[in-house]
Amino acid sequence: MLRLTISAAGLAMAAVVAFAPAATADDGWGGADCGQVPVAGCDVSAGGGGGHNGGAVHLPGTGGDDDSAVGPDYSGCRWDKVDDYSEPGQPTTGGGWYLLTCLPDFQDGPFWVADAAPAPVSPRVLAETARNRLSLPRPSILASPAQNQLVNLPTWLWVDRGAWVPVSVTASVPGVSVTATARPTAVTWSMGDGTTVTCNGPGDPLLGGDPRAASPTCGHTFRRASERYPVTATIHWSVSWAGAGTGGTFPELTTSTTTAFRVVEIQALGAR
Known part of the structure; x- marks a missing residue:
């Protein structure tokens, strides 16, 4: 034989x-x-x-x-x-x-x-696996005034702080472990009136003070009334990975939420 x-x-x-x-x-x-x-x-x-x-x-x-x-x-x-x-x-x-x-x-x-030895898994492949497992929060849109927005009165904009934290996921095989981390970097606001506002942070709520003052971190002033302005907040996430003595970056990720603002006009305010 x-x-x-x-x-x-x-x-x-x-x-x-x-x-x-x-x-x-x-x-x-x-x-x-x-x-x-x-x-x-x-x-x-x-x-x-x-x-x-x-x-x-x-x-x-x-x-x-x-x-x-x-x-x-x-x-x-x-x-x-x-x-x-x-x-x-x-x-x-x-x-x-x-x-x-x-x-x-x-x-x-x-x-x-x-027996065929298992092919080694590269850190980059593990990093892609970790990135694909990232579960990033969508922003909750918050504004002041809390109800109707007013023509010519600054609107303060912010997203909830729970959506403004780094998110990490680790992928591992025997002997190799890689972590992918997404970090929020900016929020882009599409205000529904043809303007876009980019804020380098989550924004801040209005806590007392002059309601006619503009937000120092993130805000917008509507110039025309409307029953429904579609407003979208998009968080931009930078994504990096590290492990097995190396590391790198991925293209940014985004998460978005859309709501509607009603903007009314109060003549007594006048134009500023």
Whole structure:
């Protein structure tokens, strides 16, 4: 029985055992498509002429002749692990012995199939995984006055402080851990009247003082009345990652909320 040691380097794709179409009914080997494999694959072609003992098993990329075989059409193949098989001088760990069986009556092996080491996961890939798991809060829109806004009276704008905190997620595999962190950097306000306001912070509430004073951090003054101004607050998040002795950045993320402001006019205020 022919035996072959299969290295992990040759196990890159799903196994296909390919035999040439039938030429004569008496040459021994046949065609088969093996879809069940115990490992991460290999291409195997069998050489023949004169039956099994005259053939060879060849794994592309591991050397050997690329012989073509002829024979009856086999309907399928499978790999069967042999748990109680061993050979002097052959490894006993890091893989296993397998028989190649093709219907109706072809079998070869056992073959030693080395365990393929898992491909290393790069820190960047882990960072992308962590970034995709970030759950960033949407802003709650707050304003003063709390109800109707007034023409020519400054509106103070801010988002709730709970949405203005860094958010981090860590992704890990054995031996490697990477953390992605999103930090709020600015809020863009689309005021619904054709103007946009960018604030480099969450803004501040009006706590006493002159209601005619403009917000020092984030605000807007409406010049025309409207029953419904659609107002959108968008938080911009910078995203960085660090781990495994390296790090980097991702394009910014955003979260948004939209509401409606009613703006009324009080003539006594006049234009400022």
